[in-house]
Amino acid sequence: MRCIRALLVVACAFGSVPALLGTPAVAQGLPQNIPRKELLILENPEGTVKNAGWFNIWTINAGSQSNGLQQAALDTLWYIDPESGLDGVWDNSLASDKPQYNADFTEMTVKLRSGIFWSDGVEFTADDVVSTVTTQIKNPAMRFSAVLASNVASVDAPDAHTVVFKLKKPNSRFHANFTVRWGAVWILPKHVFDKVDDPVKFDFNKPISLGAYVLHSYDPDGKWYIWQLREDWQRTTLARFGKPGPKYLAYVDPGPPEKRVIAQLNHELDVIHDIAPEGMFALAKQSRTTRAWFKGFPYGHPDPTLPAVIFNTQNENFKNPDVRWALALLIDIKAVAMAAYRGAATISAIGVPPTGTHPATYHGPMGEWLGAFEIDTGKRRIKPYDPTIGKQIADMLRPAMGDQIPSGPAEIARAFGMGWWKTDPQAAQELLEKAGFSKRGGAWLTPDGKPFSVRVMVEGDLRPVMTRAGTMIVQLWKQAGIDARIDVAQGTLPTRRAAGDFDTFIGWSVETWGGHQDLSYFLDSWHSQFVAEPGKPQPLRNWQRWSNPALDGIIEQIRTVGFDDPKSIELGKEYVKLAVKEMPTIPLMAYNVFTAMDQTYWTGFPTSENPYTNPVPNWGNSRYMFVKLKPAN
Amino acid sequence: MSGITGAAMSGYLAYVGRRLGQFLLVVFIGINIAYVVTHASPVDPVEQSISAVTSYGSTAPEAIEQMRNSLRELYGLGGNPVEQYFQFWKRILRADFGPSLSAFPTPVGTLIGRALPWTVGLLAVSTIVAWGLGNLLGGLAGYYRQSRGLKLMGVIAMGLHPIPYYILAMLLLIVFGFLWPVLPISGGSAMNLPQTLTPEFVLSVLRHAILPALSLILIGVGSWFLGMRALVSNVLAEDFVVYAELAGVRPWRILTAYVMRNALVPQVTGLAMSLGGIFNGAVITEKVFGYPGLGSLLVDAVYAGDYGLVLGVTTISILGVSIGVLAIDLLYPLLDPRVKIS
Numbered sequence: 001m002r003c004i005r006a007l008l009v010v011a012c013a014f015g016s017v018p019a020l021l022g023t024p025a026v027a028q029g030l031p032q033n034i035p036r037k038e039l040l041i042l043e044n045p046e047g048t049v050k051n052a053g054w055f056n057i058w059t060i061n062a063g064s065q066s067n068g069l070q071q072a073a074l075d076t077l078w079y080i081d082p083e084s085g086l087d088g089v090w091d092n093s094l095a096s097d098k099p100q101y102n103a104d105f106t107e108m109t110v111k112l113r114s115g116i117f118w119s120d121g122v123e124f125t126a127d128d129v130v131s132t133v134t135t136q137i138k139n140p141a142m143r144f145s146a147v148l149a150s151n152v153a154s155v156d157a158p159d160a161h162t163v164v165f166k167l168k169k170p171n172s173r174f175h176a177n178f179t180v181r182w183g184a185v186w187i188l189p190k191h192v193f194d195k196v197d198d199p200v201k202f203d204f205n206k207p208i209s210l211g212a213y214v215l216h217s218y219d220p221d222g223k224w225y226i227w228q229l230r231e232d233w234q235r236t237t238l239a240r241f242g243k244p245g246p247k248y249l250a251y252v253d254p255g256p257p258e259k260r261v262i263a264q265l266n267h268e269l270d271v272i273h274d275i276a277p278e279g280m281f282a283l284a285k286q287s288r289t290t291r292a293w294f295k296g297f298p299y300g301h302p303d304p305t306l307p308a309v310i311f312n313t314q315n316e317n318f319k320n321p322d323v324r325w326a327l328a329l330l331i332d333i334k335a336v337a338m339a340a341y342r343g344a345a346t347i348s349a350i351g352v353p354p355t356g357t358h359p360a361t362y363h364g365p366m367g368e369w370l371g372a373f374e375i376d377t378g379k380r381r382i383k384p385y386d387p388t389i390g391k392q393i394a395d396m397l398r399p400a401m402g403d404q405i406p407s408g409p410a411e412i413a414r415a416f417g418m419g420w421w422k423t424d425p426q427a428a429q430e431l432l433e434k435a436g437f438s439k440r441g442g443a444w445l446t447p448d449g450k451p452f453s454v455r456v457m458v459e460g461d462l463r464p465v466m467t468r469a470g471t472m473i474v475q476l477w478k479q480a481g482i483d484a485r486i487d488v489a490q491g492t493l494p495t496r497r498a499a500g501d502f503d504t505f506i507g508w509s510v511e512t513w514g515g516h517q518d519l520s521y522f523l524d525s526w527h528s529q530f531v532a533e534p535g536k537p538q539p540l541r542n543w544q545r546w547s548n549p550a551l552d553g554i555i556e557q558i559r560t561v562g563f564d565d566p567k568s569i570e571l572g573k574e575y576v577k578l579a580v581k582e583m584p585t586i587p588l589m590a591y592n593v594f595t596a597m598d599q600t601y602w603t604g605f606p607t608s609e610n611p612y613t614n615p616v617p618n619w620g621n622s623r624y625m626f627v628k629l630k631p632a633n
Numbered sequence: 634m635s636g637i638t639g640a641a642m643s644g645y646l647a648y649v650g651r652r653l654g655q656f657l658l659v660v661f662i663g664i665n666i667a668y669v670v671t672h673a674s675p676v677d678p679v680e681q682s683i684s685a686v687t688s689y690g691s692t693a694p695e696a697i698e699q700m701r702n703s704l705r706e707l708y709g710l711g712g713n714p715v716e717q718y719f720q721f722w723k724r725i726l727r728a729d730f731g732p733s734l735s736a737f738p739t740p741v742g743t744l745i746g747r748a749l750p751w752t753v754g755l756l757a758v759s760t761i762v763a764w765g766l767g768n769l770l771g772g773l774a775g776y777y778r779q780s781r782g783l784k785l786m787g788v789i790a791m792g793l794h795p796i797p798y799y800i801l802a803m804l805l806l807i808v809f810g811f812l813w814p815v816l817p818i819s820g821g822s823a824m825n826l827p828q829t830l831t832p833e834f835v836l837s838v839l840r841h842a843i844l845p846a847l848s849l850i851l852i853g854v855g856s857w858f859l860g861m862r863a864l865v866s867n868v869l870a871e872d873f874v875v876y877a878e879l880a881g882v883r884p885w886r887i888l889t890a891y892v893m894r895n896a897l898v899p900q901v902t903g904l905a906m907s908l909g910g911i912f913n914g915a916v917i918t919e920k921v922f923g924y925p926g927l928g929s930l931l932v933d934a935v936y937a938g939d940y941g942l943v944l945g946v947t948t949i950s951i952l953g954v955s956i957g958v959l960a961i962d963l964l965y966p967l968l969d970p971r972v973k974i975s
Binding site: 029030031032033034048050051054059060061062063140141143145146147149150151200201216217219220221222223224226250252253254255256258259262263265266462490491492494495496497498499524525530537539540541542 | 675676677680681682683684685686687693694695696697698699700701703704706707733735736737738739744747748751803806807810811814817818819820821823824825826827828920921922923925929930933935936937938
């Protein structure tokens with residue numbers, strides 16, 4: 001009894017600590033002195049920003065980008081939305097019209113909006129655009145210096161609202177540098193940077209805004225940033241869509257996944273950037289106010305990014321497309337989807353992410369071609385495509401998830417993807433034999449008699465979903481007699497990826513605009529002119545170091561047609577066909593981002609039913625969300 | 634008398650000189666090992682920076698090589714390794730760790746200076762509280778072996794000690810942050826509160842430190858408690874304790890002046906080591922509770938290949954541990970008469 005009394009005393013003493021400190025029993029993690037109903041709290045996935053007081057985004061990797069700086073305070077010429085956009089996918093932001101190229105794409109003229117002002121009252125003009133280019137070209141250590149210097153011969157402002165770029169060589173996609181897809185070349189304030197001796201060492205604190213918000217306060221330790229709606233928000237480009245709902249935005253580091261769930265359940269975090277599938281399932285179960293991109297399973301927003309098995313095609317074992325195809329046919333994509341995302345994955349058989357406009361442009365229309373596509377195993381011809389795999393995943397999940405799993409074919413295709421390659425160990429064996437491999441004692445040997453060893457590089461707990469996918473693929477390959485091993489690179493992956501120090505890795509070399517069907521965003525970098533020699537660092541994004549004359553031909557043709565030219569779609573389909581035949585990477589699924597939105601204080605978040613923008617809050621494009629958000633009752 | 638004192642003093646000074654020499658050697662070797670290990674890291678800071686910049690942007694491939702060269706020049710990665718090594722020591726002797734490569738051009742010293750007060754504040758206080766509480770309770774438990782309350786403390790200490798720290802920290806988070814949300818679960822102070830010495834800010838810092846400090850103290854107390862209880866049990870069997878009891882010295886005096894004072898000596902060494910070690914930061918505490926500090930700074934720097942920052946934090950840590958041990962070694966002969974200077 002005395003012991004119990006003692007325990008109660010201890011418990012009371014513990015409990016009285018917060019009481020003595022005058023702590024209310026709710027709302028522990030909210031900014032002080034800001035009305036909650038005027039505040040939107042979003043996760044900054046960069047976490048704690050170690051150089052918190054640095055706002056010069058034009059330097060390389062010096063400070064934060066997605067602490068609200070690029071979403072709320074900066075602006076540039078155009079935005080392309082990964083979803084449908086508020087007024088079309090391609091939004092003229094500081095530009096008043098689309099870029100005007102001359103016939104051979106060596107000159108680009110941009111007309112600018114008038115009546116747009118920096119937050120210090122200075123009017124935005126063409127001089128700011130010219131200064132953005134010339135300042136960076138003059139300073140090679142600035143972030144966009146190299147790309148501008150390699151493209152721009154001269155830039156001039158014939159009047160306050162016109163900019164003319166003369167290019168060093170034809171480039172029909174030069175405007176892409178000034179078009180936000182996550183980020184872009186942001187316009188800098190000439191009147192500020194003109195007074196700076198060394199722009200590389202200038203912290204730009206306190207930042208001058210061109211966006212609708214200004215910096216209100218920030219944590220010197222980098223845990224949070226608060227932005228306030230400009231009083232003159234009507235003099236910004238976002239005002240075309242109305243007044244932004246939240247008066248304040250807080251971008252915070254909410255900590256590990258468990259804490260993000262707790263914070264949202266406590267209504268102290270309105271938008272979680274991303275969370276493990278299990279966290280999303282917990283929120284869906286426990287919170288009546290949490291909403292994800294899809295109302296039910298699979299919840300996550302498919303990013304216009306395509307995780308894949310990326311081969312090092314300069315490695316002797318992976319030079320032959322038959323070997324790459326054999327490894328693809330050993331994969332059971334349903335098992336991989338379950339391992340990686342607990343089934344909440346949107347699969348893709350082709351080298352284009354199954355998101356935005358792409359299913360309607362590529363996946364759907366190419367279904368017939370995929371169904372008829374054949375490969376020669378050396379002993380027979382097979383048709384490897386199975387258009388029902390998305391449905392099979394839905395059927396597999398339905399007993400456990402019930403009504404959350406859609407039943408209509410269109411909804412299933414949107415949520416889980418369309419088809420993928422049939423698992424076919426027999427065809428894989430025939431393909432390996434065709435490539436000169438042999439099987440002895442249940443283990444595969446390469447043509448020169450060595451064990452067929454495949455390392456699958458993953459990032460470990462830095463990217464758990466991809467690690468789980470890689471682990472499942474290793475298991476499937478091992479079952480077939482291949483000496484497959486997981487290779488956890490953790491933070492060394494970018495270094496090893498660039499150096500070509502891998503057999504295969506789980507990652508992506510395909511990223512697209514999502515909302516726009518043009519594929520040059522990633523495809524141009526796949527031209528063989530950029531493929532490094534073995535041992536030399538590979539520039540982005542052709543990490544597979546794949547070169548192919550037919551691909552070069554397609555890319556060169558795309559370079560000669562306009563961004564909106566329907567011919568670029570046809571050329572895009574040619575790329576897809578070539579990539580299917582050659583299989584330089586094994587496409588797996590979209591990178592589903594489990595963005596969780598709490599509707600306790602705000603409503604009007606983008607969803608699959610109202611896909612006006614990407615909900616993922618670190619994208620510059622997420623600024624369109626602010627004008628659609630309304631206070632909840 | 635003065636002759637004896639003078640001889641003892643001169644012996645002590647010789648000991649201090651030798652010990653200082655060892656200290657400098659240990660620090661020199663430690664920093665060199667840290668230098669070699671960080672420079673042998675497979676992570677290339679230039680590639681990490683390029684990856685961070687280009688992960689989302691539409692940078693053209695032809696621009697990458699140009700960017701790579703600019704960064705190598707900017708980060709000072711040119712020159713041969715010998716030149717780099719001597720440059721490093723020149724800077725170290727001026728207490729200058731150069732710029733952080735992952736937050737260029739901010740000096741490493743600025744980043745460390747920002748994180749250090751949080752780490753020292755949280756870890757020094759929780760280490761000292763855990764040490765004091767653990768030793769006091771452990772000493773009492775070892776001496777008053779029949780006390781039911783102290784036996785219960787022993788059970789609790791043994792129960793807490795093996796719990797993995799992360800589990801205990803998450804348990805505290807769930808209890809005080811979700812089930813009974815009375816304490817802040819993230820950050821060093823409330824959002825939108827200027828970091829000035831106002832009562833509001835100080836109170837906020839204290840409130841935010843409760844959970845991380847409690848987690849460290851609960852784990853730390855168990856370890857000190859068990860150690861002290863065992864030490865006291867050993868000292869109780871010493872002749873001088875038996876004689877004191879036979880001579881009728883009061884139990885409280887025996888406990889404080891005879892038993893605990895002697896049992897504390899190894900515990901003081903442990904405290905000095907622990908206090909020296911706080912400069913490593915407490916990575917898990919900082920991550921779980923979102924608390925600012927050196928630990929997260931160090932981990933992020935390792936991932937980014939920012940060896941300037943890694944070397945800065947490890948050098949401070951090497952100095953912290955070495956100074957802690959040096960201080961104890963120098964103080965022992967003065968504090969404990971059983972330690973003789975030969």
